[in-house]
Amino acid sequence: MFERARGTRDFGPAEMGRRLAFERMCDEVAFRYGFQRVATPTFERLELFTAKSGASITDQLYAFKDRSDRDLTLRPELTAPVMRMIAEQKGQIPKPARYSYFGPCFRYEESKRGRYREFWQYGCEIIGAPTSLTEAEVVAFACAIVEEAGLEGWQLNIGHVGILNDILGNLGLEGDALGDAMRLLDKGDFAGLAASGIDSTAVTNLQSLAQLNGGIETLASAREIITSMGVESEALDQLEEMLNNLSSLGANPPTLVVDLTVARGLDYYTGMVFEIMVDELGGEGQVCGGGSYKLFHLFGLDDLDPCCGFGLGFDRVLLALEIQAEKSGRSEVVPGENSGASTLAVIPFKVDVSQVLALVSGLRAGGQPVLLELRERNIGKSMAWANSTGAQFAMVVGPRDIESGQVTIKRLSDGAEANCEMSAEAISQTISSM
RNA sequence: GCUGCGGUGGUCUAGAGGUUAUGACGGUGGGUUGUGGUCCCGCCAACCCGGGUUCAAUUCCCGGCCGCGGCCCCA
Numbered sequence: 397m398f399e400r401a402r403g404t405r406d407f408g409p410a411e412m413g414r415r416l417a418f419e420r421m422c423d424e425v426a427f428r429y430g431f432q433r434v435a436t437p438t439f440e441r442l443e444l445f446t447a448k449s450g451a452s453i454t455d456q457l458y459a460f461k462d463r464s465d466r467d468l469t470l471r472p473e474l475t476a477p478v479m480r481m482i483a484e485q486k487g488q489i490p491k492p493a494r495y496s497y498f499g500p501c502f503r504y505e506e507s508k509r510g511r512y513r514e515f516w517q518y519g520c521e522i523i524g525a526p527t528s529l530t531e532a533e534v535v536a537f538a539c540a541i542v543e544e545a546g547l548e549g550w551q552l553n554i555g556h557v558g559i560l561n562d563i564l565g566n567l568g569l570e571g572d573a574l575g576d577a578m579r580l581l582d583k584g585d586f587a588g589l590a591a592s593g594i595d596s597t598a599v600t601n602l603q604s605l606a607q608l609n610g611g612i613e614t615l616a617s618a619r620e621i622i623t624s625m626g627v628e629s630e631a632l633d634q635l636e637e638m639l640n641n642l643s644s645l646g647a648n649p650p651t652l653v654v655d656l657t658v659a660r661g662l663d664y665y666t667g668m669v670f671e672i673m674v675d676e677l678g679g680e681g682q683v684c685g686g687g688s689y690k691l692f693h694l695f696g697l698d699d700l701d702p703c704c705g706f707g708l709g710f711d712r713v714l715l716a717l718e719i720q721a722e723k724s725g726r727s728e729v730v731p732g733e734n735s736g737a738s739t740l741a742v743i744p745f746k747v748d749v750s751q752v753l754a755l756v757s758g759l760r761a762g763g764q765p766v767l768l769e770l771r772e773r774n775i776g777k778s779m780a781w782a783n784s785t786g787a788q789f790a791m792v793v794g795p796r797d798i799e800s801g802q803v804t805i806k807r808l809s810d811g812a813e814a815n816c817e818m819s820a821e822a823i824s825q826t827i828s829s830m
Numbered sequence: 831g832c833u834g835c836g837g838u839g840g841u842c843u844a845g846a847g848g849u850u851a852u853g854a855c856g857g858u859g860g861g862u863u864g865u866g867g868u869c870c871c872g873c874c875a876a877c878c879c880g881g882g883u884u885c886a887a888u889u890c891c892c893g894g895c896c897g898c899g900g901c902c903c904c905a
Contacts, residue, residue: 399878402896449905456905473905503905506831509898662905679900745864777859779866794864806865813865 403505403513415516417733418714419498422518422541429537431496431520436477438500442467447694448476448664458502458513470502474517475705476691482523483695491524491700498710510680510712519686521705528634531668531688532641534704538684539647542672545713546731548720550683552649554639554670555658557687558631559622566627567598575663581606582659601625606657612639614654631667638668664689666702676719677712684708738789738827739765740805741782745775745794752793758820764827783808789827793818805830 400406407415423433442459458470471477474497482489498518507513520537522530535554542550560581564574573592580588584606590599605621608614615636622629639654649672660669667688673681686706692698714729721729728734740759744752759766767787769778775792782790790806797803803818805826816826 399896445905453905456903476905505904507897511904660905664905679902680904682904685904743865774863775865776862777866781866783866790866792865796864804865808866811866 403507414730414733417730421544425540425544426496431494434495434497436481439468439470440477442469444476444480445472456504458504472503473501474519478521479691483697487697487700493523496520510677510715516710517707518710519705519707521703523703524700526702528638529641530704531638532645534706535642535670536645536647538706539649545717547716549650551651551653551673553653553655553658555656556631556635556668557659557665558667559629559656560659562627562629562631567594578659581657609653611652611654618656660685664691666690674716676716683712737765739767739787741767741785741787741790743769743778743792745792747795747798751798759823762820762824764824
């Protein structure tokens with residue numbers, strides 16, 4: 397026997413229906429926010445990702461050589477490919493561009509629940525509009541997705557790398573030391589910060605900054621602390637503006653935490669950074685992350701920096717929704733996942749099927765989903781089959797019906813029946829009126 | 831990378847050093863050649879893999895693989 401490769405999953409009809417419903421929902425929200433869907437290849441030149449994230453990521457990639465000895469890799473994320481796509485057009489696109497995307501990504505790492513070697517990301521980027529309003533739009537879009545998906549109890553964490561840069565820069569940190577300090581801050585490792593040689597008063601101040609917990613109102617306290625450290629931060633004003641815009645745009649997270657020590661551990665973030673967390677997934681609780689970043693300098697298009705975007709952990713959101721639905725007894729995990737058109741199971745019975753197929757064809761042409769019984773079996777078994785398919789209606793077409801020109805439509809949920817003329821129009825009409 | 835727990839038909843599960851390896855769900859066929867979901871009967875289908883201990887291992891031991899949790903990491 398052959399087993400699935402580790403960290404991969406199969407999706408049967410029920411699960412796939414749910415995933416498609418969620419993808420459609422994401423696209424609908426994206427459309428309302430003015431995003432246009434784009435797609436990039438599943439594999440790319442290896443250099444694209446090493447340039448973005450350093451050579452050390454190679455061991456987490458599904459990298460390989462092609463027959464011409466080119467270094468390629470399955471994509472581990474979608475931001476760099478989208479940047480590459482725009483760069484290939486020399487940035488000659490209408491700006492600002494609002495792109496959304498969805499697709500599988502691949503990372504070679506230990507798999508566990510909520511972390512797979514093949515996983516799906518839904519995401520977006522706004523390119524060519526480096527403003528705090530852009531940031532607000534991006535975060536509002538992310539919030540809209542999780543909210544419309546019906547996720548409960550999620551938390552939005554927002555920080556600003558620019559503010560951290562101002563503070564740490566004022567302490568004389570730069571280059572690697574600054575990056576290290578930022579990573580320590582992100583982890584909340586203040587002992588490590590003190591050990592790295594940062595002035596103890598500054599560490600204390602950073603710690604109280606990290607302990608601020610709340611929404612926009614915490615900015616005032618943050619400003620006090622930052623001012624007391626002798627730092628003028630324009631970035632702080634930008635963050636305040638962004639948060640106000642976010643609120644005006646209707647984002648309404650169950651919990652909002654303005655946490656200036658959120659750094660997302662990534663070198664290329666430059667401004668606002670954010671993440672959306674849920675409790676249900678333990679250590680894999682981050683379902684979305686993003687912010688403002690500079691990457692176009694890698695392609696020689698510095699003028700497009702910074703951009704703003706996010707990646708949404710498609711699988712994780714679904715997992716969290718499934719756990720929450722289970723807990724609350726909700727039957728629908730993704731809103732609308734069960735609301736398909738009413739399918740009609742057509743059961744030819746003791747007739748030459750060619751007599752039925754024209755009718756089936758007419759029904760389908762008219763937009764009526766038809767599931768055709770393909771085996772010749774007795775009525776009882778065929779009805780059981782119709783029921784097991786999930787079809788809402790069933791119709792037997794036998795000699796009697798052919799002769800009379802009348803058929804009986806049966807609603808499978810409760811056995812209700814209705815008769816009508818044996819024509820596609822009459823049948824469709826009968827179904828929609830039942 | 832570290833660490834804890836687990837692995838019996840497709841799914842859930844009983845079980846014991848020697849069994850025709852349990853039951854349910856499911857699938858399939860019949861009872862029933864014009865109306866399903868009930869009921870009855872039949873059939874399909876499993877001890878994760880490799881090594882060790884033993885007369886005998888699916889059961890005990892070790893390793894691997896896979897799954898689940900925790901830590902590290904998470905572009």
